[in-house]
Amino acid sequence: MRERIRVLVAACFYYAGLVKLAYWWIQRSGPRLVILNYHRASGGDLRRHLLYLRRHYRLLHLEAALEELSAPQPADKPVRERRIPLVLTFDDGYHDNYTHAFALARELQVPITIFLIPGYVQSGEHFWWLEGKRLAQQAQVDEVTIEERTYHLDRPGEREALARAIDSRLRYAPSVTQREAFLLTVRQRLGVPGELTPEEEVERPLTWAEVHKMQESGWVSFGAHTMHHPILADSQEVQREVQECRTVLEQQLGHAVRTFAYPVGKPEHIGEHGLRAIKVTGYTWALTTMHGTNTRQSDPHQLRRVLGDVSRHWLVMAAETSGVWHLFSPLWKKKSAVSAERDIAYLTKPVAPLAHYEQN
Ligand SMILES: [Zn+2]
Numbered sequence: 001m002r003e004r005i006r007v008l009v010a011a012c013f014y015y016a017g018l019v020k021l022a023y024w025w026i027q028r029s030g031p032r033l034v035i036l037n038y039h040r041a042s043g044g045d046l047r048r049h050l051l052y053l054r055r056h057y058r059l060l061h062l063e064a065a066l067e068e069l070s071a072p073q074p075a076d077k078p079v080r081e082r083r084i085p086l087v088l089t090f091d092d093g094y095h096d097n098y099t100h101a102f103a104l105a106r107e108l109q110v111p112i113t114i115f116l117i118p119g120y121v122q123s124g125e126h127f128w129w130l131e132g133k134r135l136a137q138q139a140q141v142d143e144v145t146i147e148e149r150t151y152h153l154d155r156p157g158e159r160e161a162l163a164r165a166i167d168s169r170l171r172y173a174p175s176v177t178q179r180e181a182f183l184l185t186v187r188q189r190l191g192v193p194g195e196l197t198p199e200e201e202v203e204r205p206l207t208w209a210e211v212h213k214m215q216e217s218g219w220v221s222f223g224a225h226t227m228h229h230p231i232l233a234d235s236q237e238v239q240r241e242v243q244e245c246r247t248v249l250e251q252q253l254g255h256a257v258r259t260f261a262y263p264v265g266k267p268e269h270i271g272e273h274g275l276r277a278i279k280v281t282g283y284t285w286a287l288t289t290m291h292g293t294n295t296r297q298s299d300p301h302q303l304r305r306v307l308g309d310v311s312r313h314w315l316v317m318a319a320e321t322s323g324v325w326h327l328f329s330p331l332w333k334k335k336s337a338v339s340a341e342r343d344i345a346y347l348t349k350p351v352a353p354l355a356h357y358e359q360n
Pocket residue numbers: 091092225229262263264
């Protein structure tokens with residue numbers, strides 16, 4: 001849907017009172033936690049998002065919110081405490097989480113949680129999922145053969161095809177070593193340096209100095225997101241990626257790290273190995289990217305989130321966060337009966353176990 005129409009529909013929902021109605025419905029359906037899932041913090045209007053969320057929801061750090069969800073609920077809460085609890089999470093740890101999200105969190109006094117990839121914090125390298133596009137765009141050669149296919153980069157569409165091929169190989173690499181070796185070879189063949197240009201700085205990973213400064217402020221908490229962001233279901237290094245990440249983060253942060261976010265985060269990216277590794281490593285809570293909110297019955301290792309996108313208008317974000325957007329989305333999306341059913345379940349049902357979704 002084009003952005004203008006999207007905003008128009010969201011405005012109709014908002015001004016017709018449907019967002020408020022959905023909010024009221026969630027509120028009366030028992031203790032429920034909304035967790036928003038952002039990545040980048042720049043390139044949109046995060047300030048408007050935060051101002052709206054701060055006005056309507058009770059914003060908490062992730063661990064505090066999850067502790068509260070599992071604790072016995074007092075019968076008579078003050079009015080302010082009755083607002084729906086909401087957590088803002090940012091995956092991957094982009095530099096703009098420091099320059100934009102942290103700056104706003106401090107100014108507006110809003111807690112946020114960032115999921116870090118320590119391997120990238122240490123190396124400072126460009127995240128692998130951004131490399132396919134960057135390498136294809138900046139290639140210094142007219143012709144290159146990768147994976148037995150030759151790309152003529154002066155022809156239309158060939159750079160996009162090359163970007164897709166590189167991305168696919170990086171995505172399904174069985175080990176970090178093989179992924180890094182492939183990246184090195186491709187960079188050399190295309191004549192593109194590994195170092196980022198000043199314009200790409202905003203996409204670089206956070207540094208430890210930035211992480212420590214954010215932690216000291218009290219407005220930012222951190223969780224684990226593996227050492228190098230492999231797709232756990234396809235990786236041969238699941239346990240190491242999950243365990244080492246926790247160890248390094250605990251050394252850097254000086255306290256126990258109990259929360260984890262699965263890379264990419266749909267059941268097909270997690271797999272049974274991923275789920276088992278999280279439990280073996282002892283993470284108390286793990287977050288997926290499956291859409292929905294969480295109740296006391298939710299599986300603590302398969303918590304759901306609502307996609308947050310800073311480039312979206314705040315009205316769209318308001319409709320998505322309340323659940324009303326997904327309730328109506330079958331009307332304009334060609335969706336299977338199963339997925340439409342899941343969207344409606346967003347408002348009413350607890351999370352089903354992972355195996356259920358793998359069958360779909
Ligand atoms: Zn990620």
